[in-house]
Amino acid sequence: MSVVQAVKNYVSKMITESEPGYKIMLMDKETTSFVSVVLGMSEVMRQEVYMFERLDQTSSGENMSYLKCLVYVRPTKENIDLLARELQKPRYGTYYIYFSNVVSKSDVKLLAEADEHEVVREVQELYADYQALSPHLFSLHMPIHCLGLKWGGGALQRTVQGLAAVLFGLQLLPSIRYQNNSEMARTLAENIRQTILTESSLYNSTEAEGNTLLLILDRRDDPVTPLLQQWTYEAMVHELLGVNNGRVSLAHVSGVADDLKEVVMSPTQDEFYSRSMYLNYGEIGQTIKDLMEEYQKRLSKQQKVESISDMKNFVESYPQFKKMSGTVSKHVTVVGELSRLVGTHGLLGISECQQELVCGSDHSTNLQRIFQLVTDPRVREVDAVILVMLYALRHECNPSNDMRGLVSALKKRNVTDRYLKLLSSLMDFGGAKSRQSDLFGTQVPQNVSTIRKRLFKGLKGVDNVYTQHKPLLLETLMELVKGRLREGAFPFCGNPPSSTTARPKNIVVFIVGGATYEESLTVHQFNTNNPGMHVILGGSTIHSASSFLDSVESAMDGIPRKALRI
Template identity: 80%
Template sequence: MSVVQVVKNYVTKMITDSEPGYKIMLMDKHTTSFVSVVLGMSEVMRQEVYMFERLDQTSSGENLSFLKCLVYVRPTRENVDLLVRELQKPRYGSYYIYFSNVVSKSDVKLLAEADEQEVVREVQEVYADFQALSPHLFSLNMPTHSQGLKWASGALGRSVQGVAAVLFSLRVLPSIRYQNNSEMARVLAENVRQTILNESSLYNSPDAEGNTLLLILDRRDDPITPLLHQWTYEAMVHELLGVASGRVSLAHVTGVADDLKEVVMSPAQDEFYAQSMYLNYGEIGQTIKDLMEEYQKRLSKQQKVESITDMKNFVEHYPQFKKMSGTVSKHVTVVGELSRLVSSHALLAISECQQELVCGSDHSANLQRIRQLVADPKVREVDAAVLVMLYALRHEGHPNTDLKGLVSALTRRGVGDRYLKLLSSLMDYGGARARQSDLFGTQVPQDVTAIRKRFFKGVDNVYTQHKPLLLEVLEEVMKARLRETAFPYCGTAPSLPQAPGACAGLRGPHHVVVFVIGGVTYEESLAVHQFNTRNTNTRVILGGSTLHNTASFLSSVEAAMEGIPRKTLRL
């Protein structure tokens, strides 16, 4: 049950099912990113794919009738119109059209009418309508999902299509539950359920699996996790450098080589990264050192070319050596830049303060430390502002709160008005009144076990004390203790078309697909990875509107609160 493998299989099937011969792949901006994070372009080209083009950027007039065209696009109105135009004046000898989701009969009819030269050989639906970032993680790559705390234009439809595509591609038939205090979650759940009912024929296959849960959550219930610095390799890269469709820009790094100005950071295409992505900051440094030493050993052997046999060995092993050389150069550059940023912006001190703030209970010590860091010139404006945001969320309603003093400290150091407005917006977006969960463990636990878990859990690493709320929810799912008042069912399982082996109810689900409206984080991805490793009988897939770092989360909060009058903070 790997979303990466699902997308790979679909792309491979598109290529191999068409007639032999040179082909071109015609994609849109979305499907281009779907392919690029799971398959290297060189890997696709080895399967007779000659060239890649964007449907919205095609060159006009050139006749390439000797090529076959594989079309892989989302079934949008724009794409159908562009395909109609393409088929009216076809540039290629034959077309194999694959839509990434369910396509309407009316759109298929439009394509048939445009195909006067009868160049279309196939029109099929493949359910690869999402970005598969790792075997258990997917994103819809939709940064803005909400406006005025309601679904933004087009966002609901896109979310329904994306979530349904994951379910269809994995061939799982779910019961559906959603976060009860989120109207957006309820609406999404109802629309996904209706889509499943409308496409019930997809579950006629004997390998369609039941005993599955689709759980729809809202980011507003946990606004803390996207604000915290994380220390795994993949999380640091995303937070400090930014990742877009598996690519990282290093163009800003002083003295960087031309071939390293943009590098691929995708576990599906980089074996070293796949093995190292969950390592923490200290571990990745040692791993890079080991990689360097291994490279140097191989380099010294390569330099000893003294006979015909040595030459032969050199030629045979040169491709692997060249690949290793590129891997070393890339990761040494990336880790070097991460190390520079951590040091120059006092990020270890910032992270320690963040962790103590959200996991500890000493208000006075938290307040004093935040004051010191806000005044520190090494601390970036965004980190200073986020500390105050975390303080406002953590100590909301505390009798001795000094939020007013912290806001004044931000103003004195020249923090922009944007962050001061965001502080107010964030409290409306994810403050106590917006949440249904006990995010900080401030409510009285109901039993001794809960008390022991909360206060005597032990901490091996001060920088990784925090555990996302999602992990607690998953543990409740696994134990069949998820409260129906907080996470009601959408409809009932027996009313859905039943696949062979489908089970009504939730006890012991074999598969759980979690979708977070408003986006997920790499900390939550790590938690799911660890959860899957520990619990071999339950497989969890995690997805969201987008994949957040701090900057993207704050931007999404701004968009979500647009048009809603800000309440005056109690300072």
Template identity: 50%
Template sequence: MNVIQAVKLYVTKMAEESGPGMKVLLLDKQTTSIISMVYSQSEILQKEVYLFERLDAPGSVEPMKHLKCIVFIRPTKDNVGLLCNEIRNPRYGMYYIYFSNIISKTDIKTIAECDEIEVVREVQEFYGDYLAVSPHLFSLNVNGCYQGTRWNPLHLQRSVQGLVAVLLSLKKCPFIRFQAGSDMAKQLAEKVREVVAKEEVLFDFRHSEVAPLLLILDRRFDPITPLLTQWTYQAMVHELLTISNNRVNMSHVPGVSKELREVVLSSEHDDFYAENLYNNYGEIGQTTKELINEFQKKAKSQQKVESIADMKLFIENYPHFKKMSGTVSKHLMIIGELSNLVAKRSLLEVSEVEQEIACQDQHSHHLQRVRALISNQKIRHEEACRLVMLYALKYRRHSSHDISGLVDSLKKRGAPESIYGMVKSVCNFAFQEDNSNVTNLVNQEAVVKITKRFFKDIKGVENVYTQHMPALKDVVEDLIRGRLKEQTYPFLGNAPAGRRVQDIIAFIIGGITYEESLCIHQLNKSSVHGGARIVAGGTAVHSTETFIDEVATAMNYGACRLYN
């Protein structure tokens, strides 16, 4: 199972089915991001696609009847209306229309009625209705899906559509399990099953010996993972610089060149990134040095280089080395900025305490260390608050906890209410009870499981900054081994005859993290799990900032944001 290859295959088919000749690609805002995640512009140019246009930008080009138009859009009401306007007054010679998800027969009829001069040659459904971040990771790019303990209705609809597209693109008709105690997980599971039943012809795939399984979780099952400082390359970049649709905005870096104000980080098109995105902070420095040495060796093998000016001239004269030069420049800049932020924010010191709280049980020691860091003015308000959040999540039921005292310390150091107020919000988010006397959203067994993690023996841990393992790893491992209790994660409808699973799609309502993505990558690579194949996704891929925004929205924290 590979979501990047699934979406790429659709794009390739679109280009090939329209035949030879010059083409324009007509997209909407969402499908522009979907395609850019898996295809570079140079790769699409090789498919004879020479122009890219947005459906919602009418009249942006003059009519060009000699071009074929490939339309790839989401099947929304607005898009259908815009498409009808386009084919009533066509700017291009012929149209090949592909919807990224299931479209109603009524909308197809409407489009057909608008095609008065018969420019439409093809209408199909190609189910690439999600962002393929990595081969095993997908996102719907949806933030703020919670309204208390209920769904934002628009985000529920989008999540159903996204999950259905993932299943269809991977050709899976799964059994469904969901997190007990989460009404949102159960509702999403039911909505997905409704679509599968309604569209049974689309889901009529050849049955495998072991049925695939869709597991739906609620972010409340593990609120700790998104609060921890990350130390692998991909996760660090997202946490400190933000990765948005494979792009990183570096325009804030002093003296940055025009070419590097926005850089692309894609494992599909950047070999260095692909080889190092799961390496930790300490390893990245060494591999970057090796990259520079390799570049210098290749340069010297072609021409003697004795100065920076000679190097610049050499790169200009030998285009073959420009790509490698760009890779070196890009990653040196990123790693340099990461290093600056780690030092400026004292993240090594903060992270050590975070990991201790998450993985050990030493209340007095942890309370003392958190107090000390709060009083350290080198630590930002945001990091100080995260430490208090982790302490509160861990020790809220401890008889000697001092959560209120730590919050008072945040106030005294000058932290605004929008920051220290989030301590209570995060606890309420994680442990909120449903008034209908249903089990806690973080049900009792899940709470026990999370608590056990705090007591986990950490002997032999090589890196104190990466001790923590997300709860998702335990859940998926239990699922693979047939040990995941049905009381905690029940089936929706009938359960399969056997306990064995092979193909697993895990989805986290409220967002997934790159630390969890790393765990899924490691499970896929492991030989001890009987060849299990796992794809994971979420409503979004979170950094600490976006997760706290998600919590603020869920708890009706108004317009206040932790990060300004």
């Protein structure tokens, strides 16, 4: 059950089911990203794909009727109109049209009417309407401004389409549960259920029925996880450098070679990255060192070309050697830049304070340390603000709360008004009154086992002080698999299955408002530790701290701030 393999299979289906011969792929902006994240363009081109074009950027160029055109687009009104225009004046000999989701009969009819030259050979629906970032992680890659505190515009429709495509593509017929205090989660659950009922004919197997659960959560229930500094390779790259469609820009790095100004960081296209993405900061340094030593050994062998046999071996191994050379150069550059940023911004000290703040209970020590960092001019403005945000969330109900003093310290260092407003917005977005979870374990436990769990929370399996925190998602999954997830907090949408305590084998978790790479790591570890089960995680987007703050700002725009008076 892999979302990456599902997308790859659909792309392979498109290419192999058409007639032999050279082809062009015509895609839209979103489907281009769906393909590029899971497959390198060179890999696609080896399968007789000659060229790639964007449907929204085509012009009336030269007629290439000798080429076959594979169209892979989302079934939006804009794409239907553009495709109809393309068919009215076709530039290619034949067209094979594949939609990334369910397409309406009226749109198919419109295309049939536009196909006056009878160049369309096939129209099919594929269910790959999402970015597959790893086997267990997908994103709808939705713009931040699309989601507020209520569904608006086309955000609900887009989310339903993307999430339904995952279920249809993997042939998962789930029971549905949702976070009870979230109106957005409830609405999404109802719409997904209705879509499944309407499109029930798309299921050609009922093997997963009764064994699958779709669990819809709301980002507001855990506003802490997106704010924390992360230390796995994958999460650090996203947090400190930014990943966009599986690519990372290194153009800002001093002295970087031209071929490294933008690099691919995708586990589906980089074997070393796939093996290393879940390693922590300390481990990745040693792994890079081992990679370099192996490269140097091969380099010394390549330089010893003394006979015809040596030359033959050199030619045969050169492509692999060159690939390894590129891998070494890329990851040495990336890790070097990460190391520079960690040192320059003092992120180890900041992260240690963050972890002790959200996982510890010593208020006075936490407060003293935060004051030291907030008033330290070497600490970045954004890091100082995030520390105060985490303090506000963690000690919101503490009678000794000193938010007034911390805000005053931020003002003294001339923090921008935007960040000061965000402090209030965040508390309205994800403060105690907006959550249904006991995020910090501060509510009165109901029984001895709960008390024991709270006392030892954060100790078991902790690698170091920088990784004490575990996302709320882990606790939710553990309660679910034990049959203890409260139906009052996570009700079923529609009739519950006959046995609500049975452990589902397949779980699709979708977080309205965005997931994080820390939660992806949690799911990876959960799947490893529970071989009889499989969890897939999806979100409206994949957040860094910066994008999460942007989303909070967008969501709370125009809503009066109440939770925190500054």
